[in-house]
Amino acid sequence: MNSLNRDSGIDVLIVGAGPTGLTLAIDLARRGVPCRVVDRSPTPFTGSRGKGLQPRTQEVFEDLGVLDRIRAAGGPYPPMRAYRGAEIVWEGRLEEPREPAPGEPYPNAWMVPQFRTTEILRDRLAELGGSVETGTELVGLGQDDAGVTATVARAGRTGSIRAGYLVGADGGGSTVRRAAGMAFLGETVETQRMLVADVRATGVDRAHWHVWPEPDDPGRAVALCPLAGTDLFQFTAMVAPDSTPETTAPAVREILDAATGRAGIRLVDVGWTSLWRSNIRMVDRYRVGRVFLAGDAAHVHPPTGGQGLNTGVQDAYNLGWKLALVLAGAPDGLLDSYQAERLPVAADVLGISATLYDAAVRGAADAHRRDDPRLKQLGVTYRDGPLAAEHRPAAPGPRAGDRAPDAPCRDADGHPVRLFDLFRGPHVSLLTFTGDDRLSVRAGGRRVDLVDTGGHARDAYGVPAGVTYVLVRPDGHVGVASHDRADVDRYLDRLGATLPTP
Ligand SMILES: Cc1cc2nc3c(=O)[nH]c(=O)nc-3n(C[C@H](O)[C@H](O)[C@H](O)COP(=O)(O)OP(=O)(O)OC[C@H]3O[C@@H](n4cnc5c(N)ncnc54)[C@H](O)[C@@H]3O)c2cc1C
Structure with missing residues (x-):
């Protein structure tokens, strides 16, 4: 039990190594944040469960360095065929496949059984030096001003783990949720x-x-x-x-x-x-002190529309960079933005999936359709959240809080470069549009000057003549958009983040 009791300066304890917990572990590991991941199951999960990876999740997985493996492991959704006995009575698709667009490289859901997705995520975590402590169950927790003490049981013995923060990614029956006294309403x-x-x-x-x-x-x-x-x-x-x-x-x-x-x-x-x-349930808060919930632990709903795993992955992706910044000294209030941004998304997802499920139960004629654009999760926005700083007059294109789109450009040597290539990694990225076919991106300590050969970046971001600054958060959402550089600096100050000078 020594390793259970060690107080090794762990910043974050993640409870649950499903898709949500693993995504968070990878995001923290690539930022060098010391964390531990425990899962009560002695062996990895073997079921297919959440098999549909939505376009936005594919973008997240690209950033986390697993998309190639995810694409290789899966395939597109096949057409459906309905029968009466042996007779075919209907054929059709959930939705018509779409071609990739400059701003949306992965427009279609991609099918990968959940056990393969989690296997790929575990492998990625191992590459980053992390691992899952299997057969280790959280049975209780307490917290004080300085941290959380988790009581865990392994092989019939109990011990404690001390951590700065604890994230309950322990699924619909979450022990963390109960131990933290959060109600599961619905x-x-x-x-x-x-x-x-x-x-x-x-x-x-x-x-x-x-x-x-x-x-x-x-x-x-x-x-x-x-x-x-x-x-x-x-x-x-x-x-x-x-x-x-x-x-x-x-x-x-x-x-x-x-x-x-x-x-x-x-x-x-x-x-x-x-x-x-x-079960159609969710919590009414995502945080109690130093304890957070993510994924199914915070929201459960019918599988219709393939949203659960995807929503959990994006909870984790929203939380990871905030935990890292606060652990590095940013104001604690940044962590409150996690609930402010993600709770409304869960509420929407509950509504969408329940409506689709209801149509399926009623046997509605169009119950199989999955062409509601919300299902792709590319339109998830944090516009109304506390981190959206929009300083421009109303205009087309993404506003602060929206997902920052991709765009194929060329560098000074004429080589193709996607904006997503430059966003990839744990940093913030600053796009500076000059109003013509040039833009620069400062990201991860370097500056790359780009030529917007096809005008895709300007179209995607809807920028007018003159200079426009767009700061893209580590999770790929627009943080601040302005014509005045001082707004960007104030925003970074507020976050407690820096933009390393190239
Ligand atoms: C039939 C079906 C089809 C689905 N299809 C889709 C789909 O197409 N797309 C989609 O996005 N979603 C789908 N889902 C939903 C998806 O499976 C879940 O949303 C997803 O598994 C949630 O991931 P999670 O990591 O939050 O939780 P989980 O996957 O439940 O992982 C929780 C982990 O926590 C561990 N744990 C639990 N309690 C403790 C404890 N006390 N201590 C330590 N560890 C603990 C568990 O062992 C587990 O490994 C589907 C679900 C079903 C049932």
Whole structure:
């Protein structure tokens, strides 16, 4: 138990090594912030669960250095095919795939089973010198002005870990949330349940997401979705309100056989299974003193629309740079902006996913559509938050608080450079537009002069003639936008951040 008790000057203790906790751990590790990650599970999670990575999450993953691996591990969503028995009654897509645009390099959701995503994140954390302390469960916590003391149990013994801050990324049943006394407001609908399983099947093609709606109740569909990058399918079945299915292989087989009329489909292997219940809940605060919540620990909602994992990743991405700055001496109030910015996003996500889920349960004709642009999370904005400093008159293009778009440019030698290449890393970036086809970017201690050959940067940022400064935060949102450089300096002062001079 020595290592549990060591007071090794840990700045941040992350509880939970799901996608949220791992994202935060990577972000802190690349900033050199000492942190520990504990997870009560002795082994990594093996289920496919959150399989849809939205465009904004792909951008975040690019910044964190894992996008190539994520792209290689997955694939696009296949078209859907609905049946009545063996007969095909409908074919279509969740949404039509879009071409990449200069400002949006990854316009479509990318399918990667959650166990692969977390494996890739764990590998990235290891590259940065971090690791997950498995089989280590948080069982209690206390805090004082100087830090948090977590009580953890491992192999039947308990010990304590002292940290400056603690982040509960411990999922929907969060112990951190309960220990910190944060209420989980909302509802659980016991009658709305879904059996989910990862299966291997023969007699069914992998080019379609196969759906068998219940003839008398189209909301109660059984589906097999081929999981990109694997030989698995994700099996899902809405459960009748009056039944209590087992999460066993025979139960999965029986449900599939009943739905398909035994159309030659054979389940040869049933792996991870889970019975999901409809919970639509969130906390009303993300912070109690030195304790924060992120991901499912702070908000849970139906999986329709593929938002949960994505929202958790972006919670972590919003919090990481703020924790690092405050630990380096920035005012503590910066950490309050985490709740101010992320809580309204969770509230929106609850609304969107619940509406889609409701349409699915009702068997609405367009229930399968996923072309609501909000699902991509590129439009998530912190405009109304405390860190948005917009000093320009109303104009097209992103305002302070909005996501800062990408744009392909060229450097002084004519080599292609994307703005995202320059944003990548833990720093803030200052774009200086001069009103013509030139701009400079000061980022991470260097200055790069760019030629906006296609006018993409000016279009994306909607800049008029004259000089415009756009300061991009480490998490890729516009912090301050102004025609006056002094506004940028005041903003950086307020954050407690510096812009290293090249
Ligand atoms: C069928 C289904 C489909 C889904 N599809 C999508 C999708 O397409 N897109 C999407 O974005 N989301 C989807 N989701 C949601 C997604 O799976 C979750 O939102 C995501 O797993 C949340 O990540 P997290 O890291 O916050 O929490 P979790 O993944 O739940 O991780 C929490 C971790 O904390 C650990 N832990 C718990 N308690 C303790 C403790 N006391 N001490 C230490 N460790 C602890 C757990 O072992 C676990 O590893 C889907 C979910 C389901 C069920």
